Amino acid sequence: MKAIGYLIIMQMKNRILALKRQPAKMIGYIIFTLTIIGLIVLSIVVPRDSEDIKLADPRIIYLALVALGLFFLTIYVGSGLSTGSTLFSMSDVGFLFTAPISSKKILLYGLLSTFGRSLLSSVFIIYQVFNLRFNFGFGSSEIIALLAAYTVMVLIGQLLSIAIYLFTNGKPQRKRLVKTLMIIGGIGLAIVLYITYIQEARSIKNALYSVADSGWIGYIPFGGWALMLFKGLLEGHVLNIVLSTVFFLGTGLAVILTLASGKADYYEDVLVSTEYIFKAQLAMKEKKTTVHAVANEKNRKRVKEGQRLKGTGVKAIIQRQLLELRRRNRIPFINGYTIMASLIAAVVGAKAGGSTGAAFGMFGFLVYMQYFLTLFNPLSTEIKSPYIFMIPEPARKKVLAASLVSFIKPCVDALIIFTVFAVAGGTDPLSALLLAIGYAAAGSIFIGLAIINQRIVEGQPNIFLKAILGILVLVFIIVPAVVFVVLTSMILDEQYVFISMLPFSLYCFLVTGLIFLLAGDVLDKMELK
Amino acid sequence: MLSVRGVTKKYAKVLANDNINFDVSSGEISVLLGPNGAGKSTIIKCIAGLLKYTGSIKVNGHDNKSIAAKRELAYIPEVPAPYPMLTVWEHLEFIARAYSLSDWTGDAQVLLERFEMDDKKKKLGSDLSKGMQQKLSLCCGLLPRPRLILFDEPMIGLDPHAIKQIKDIIVEQKNAGGAIIISTHMLDSVAEFWDTTHIMMDGRIEASRRRSDGTENEGLEDLYFEIVESKRQAKRAEQENNTNGSKEN
Numbered sequence: 001m002k003a004i005g006y007l008i009i010m011q012m013k014n015r016i017l018a019l020k021r022q023p024a025k026m027i028g029y030i031i032f033t034l035t036i037i038g039l040i041v042l043s044i045v046v047p048r049d050s051e052d053i054k055l056a057d058p059r060i061i062y063l064a065l066v067a068l069g070l071f072f073l074t075i076y077v078g079s080g081l082s083t084g085s086t087l088f089s090m091s092d093v094g095f096l097f098t099a100p101i102s103s104k105k106i107l108l109y110g111l112l113s114t115f116g117r118s119l120l121s122s123v124f125i126i127y128q129v130f131n132l133r134f135n136f137g138f139g140s141s142e143i144i145a146l147l148a149a150y151t152v153m154v155l156i157g158q159l160l161s162i163a164i165y166l167f168t169n170g171k172p173q174r175k176r177l178v179k180t181l182m183i184i185g186g187i188g189l190a191i192v193l194y195i196t197y198i199q200e201a202r203s204i205k206n207a208l209y210s211v212a213d214s215g216w217i218g219y220i221p222f223g224g225w226a227l228m229l230f231k232g233l234l235e236g237h238v239l240n241i242v243l244s245t246v247f248f249l250g251t252g253l254a255v256i257l258t259l260a261s262g263k264a265d266y267y268e269d270v271l272v273s274t275e276y277i278f279k280a281q282l283a284m285k286e287k288k289t290t291v292h293a294v295a296n297e298k299n300r301k302r303v304k305e306g307q308r309l310k311g312t313g314v315k316a317i318i319q320r321q322l323l324e325l326r327r328r329n330r331i332p333f334i335n336g337y338t339i340m341a342s343l344i345a346a347v348v349g350a351k352a353g354g355s356t357g358a359a360f361g362m363f364g365f366l367v368y369m370q371y372f373l374t375l376f377n378p379l380s381t382e383i384k385s386p387y388i389f390m391i392p393e394p395a396r397k398k399v400l401a402a403s404l405v406s407f408i409k410p411c412v413d414a415l416i417i418f419t420v421f422a423v424a425g426g427t428d429p430l431s432a433l434l435l436a437i438g439y440a441a442a443g444s445i446f447i448g449l450a451i452i453n454q455r456i457v458e459g460q461p462n463i464f465l466k467a468i469l470g471i472l473v474l475v476f477i478i479v480p481a482v483v484f485v486v487l488t489s490m491i492l493d494e495q496y497v498f499i500s501m502l503p504f505s506l507y508c509f510l511v512t513g514l515i516f517l518l519a520g521d522v523l524d525k526m527e528l529k
Numbered sequence: 530m531l532s533v534r535g536v537t538k539k540y541a542k543v544l545a546n547d548n549i550n551f552d553v554s555s556g557e558i559s560v561l562l563g564p565n566g567a568g569k570s571t572i573i574k575c576i577a578g579l580l581k582y583t584g585s586i587k588v589n590g591h592d593n594k595s596i597a598a599k600r601e602l603a604y605i606p607e608v609p610a611p612y613p614m615l616t617v618w619e620h621l622e623f624i625a626r627a628y629s630l631s632d633w634t635g636d637a638q639v640l641l642e643r644f645e646m647d648d649k650k651k652k653l654g655s656d657l658s659k660g661m662q663q664k665l666s667l668c669c670g671l672l673p674r675p676r677l678i679l680f681d682e683p684m685i686g687l688d689p690h691a692i693k694q695i696k697d698i699i700v701e702q703k704n705a706g707g708a709i710i711i712s713t714h715m716l717d718s719v720a721e722f723w724d725t726t727h728i729m730m731d732g733r734i735e736a737s738r739r740r741s742d743g744t745e746n747e748g749l750e751d752l753y754f755e756i757v758e759s760k761r762q763a764k765r766a767e768q769e770n771n772t773n774g775s776k777e778n
Binding site: 014018095097102 | 609616
């Protein structure tokens with residue numbers, strides 16, 4: 001254990017010493033620590049019977065804990081089905097796994113480091129001390145109980161992920177079994193929730209609170225167990241504490257015993273996951289997106305017969321993007337975002353009906369989301385790649401071709417999302433069409449922005465300057481469009497207010513055209529990095 | 530020193546190593562050659578004890594996953610991954626502790642000087658360039674004076690001085706009775722000192738040669754292309770036969 005002890009102590013020491021070279025990080029940590037200390041002191045100073053303390057419904061916390069637990073369960077089962085989880089780093093593989101140290105000691109080191117990380121991640125709960133004290137009347141014992149439930153949940157979650165990986169790796173039937181069990185569980189929970197919703201006079205809030213406060217929820221893995229442990233500690237209910245501890249420890253011990261029973265064979269079980277995480281970290285360091293770096297490992301796609309490139313010159317760029325898109329998504333241009341945004345549109349449409357405010361609110365939110373999606377879309381990577389510089393075609397044509405597929409995406413999204421919105425809310429088709437055009441127009445301006453950023457922002461060596469310039473360019477370009485909407489909507493009657501989307505869209509398309517005209521030669525001006 | 534018998538490694542449906550058999554004696558440099566995806570790194574990882582397999586791997590008579598075997602074995606991975614929060618010197622101290630070495634500081638100093646790393650002792654792993662990380666990985670591997678060293682593409686990313694040092698060290702280890710396995714694509718880099726070579730394709734050893742049997746005159750590169758190309762042609766012919774056969778049916 002001498003070597004492992006040395007490793008842990010030295011890493012901790014150097015992590016603290018490294019802060020000397022990162023003053024901004026050190027100040028951040030100091031502020032964070034002082035804030036936590038301040039919050040703890042304040043919550044101790046204020047007596048529990050103070051008038052300032054409100055006693056909000058504790059079921060809110062129960063619900064949050066169950067929801068968090070179910071979220072973790074889904075994430076850990078998902079990672080168990082793909083790459084598994086890991087207790088180790090790639091450095092451990094190179095230096096520890098091959099060293100003459102007992103594999104059980106190495107496993108203990110992995111467990112301890114993971115436990116430490118889980119404990120650190122639970123700091124956010126301490127950050128909520130003030131809130132929990134003043135809004136829920138929680139004292140230190142309740143907060144410690146919450147911390148304990150959360151930490152155990154995260155630690156055992158990692159082990160569960162390894163267990164699922166061990167059980168399903170290379171066995172498609174078992175993978176299907178786990179997936180089916182998860183789906184059955186999800187459907188079961190949804191049915192119970194629906195019945196409770198009917199019983200609670202169709203109030204979603206009351207239905208959720210009722211489910212979170214029920215006795216049976218404690219038997220649902222993770223979220224339920226964590227809640228049972230928390231309530232047990234809170235109410236001094238010994239049976240609940242014992243049961244939930246048995247569930248958590250039982251799962252954890254089963255995995256640890258399985259790992260420890262087969263000499264050092266768990267090395268391989270964590271190797272895939274460790275290598276996957278290492279590659280992702282390396283890619284982030286090299287400023288590639290994680291998705292690009294590890295997609296080949298995780299989502300190997302089959303190449304179908306008949307899928308081939310067409311066209312010459314700049315058409316080849318478009319055809320290549322389309323080919324990749326067909327391989328990436330089952331239905332080209334429709335992905336998780338399309339479905340999620342359509343669901344939002346359906347809910348807003350059904351709840352708010354023809355409300356103009358709700359429609360504009362949803363439009364604004366979706367455009368905001370779209371901005372971030374455009375930031376991470378392949379176009380920014382595409383115009384930085386060496387091959388596009390080398391294609392013997394004019395720069396403007398190449399940039400236009402490289403952007404075309406990116407531009408089709410918001411158009412398809414707009415069509416689907418606002419059709420759903422119109423159908424669900426009974427909004428008139430013309431208004432929905434105008435919103436859809438506005439959404440597509442916003443998409444076009446964001447694509448233009450990606451191009452212009454290459455000219456103005458990318459050359460800046462300072463990352464803060466880059467961020468500030470990026471935001472300034474966005475504001476400078478988009479503000480007039482918003483002003484057009486506000487002004488025209490003020491003039492128009494309530495029933496014609498959606499016509500204000502027309503000047504907005506027109507402005508966006510015109511500015512996008514202008515950007516391509518003025519900055520389309522970006523490939524001739526910028527430097528390959 | 531090393532005995533590999535009937536080692537088979539499967540990743541789901543992919544057969545990465547198919548019934549691999551070979552031995553490496555003390556004072557022998559054995560080179561694994563083969564195109565990408567041939568299974569070279571997989572067999573190296575199996576020998577290092579990182580993967581599960583069927584078959585048997587013995588290091589100096591010990592099961593390769595035993596502590597006794599690990600005392601004799603060093604593994605230099607293709608992609609170095611030092612601890613980001615340990616300095617260069619602390620990496621060496623950690624290895625010394627892990628292998629229970631005594632009087633190691635002199636050896637560590639010599640290794641660092643050979644790889645021109647003696648001025649980087651206080652640098653953190655995260656602050657090292659890729660080449661420096663590879664040099665550190667080599668120093669850590671060599672510090673316990675292993676009797677069997679596994680090199681997975683050891684010369685990628687290194688400067689000419691470091692490449693020369695590695696070559697010198699490999700020959701020194703051989704002369705001191707060490708066994709060495711090198712997996713590489715760079716045929717020229719091992720041409721001057723190899724003793725045995727195993728050419729791998731599709732997870733199998735397709736051919737094994739000894740320099741002492743007169744293969745030296747033939748040259749490693751000619752041998753490699755002769756074997757790999759003839760296997761590829763045979764494979765293509767087999768595929769064509771299968772296609773023709775299925776068309777006729």
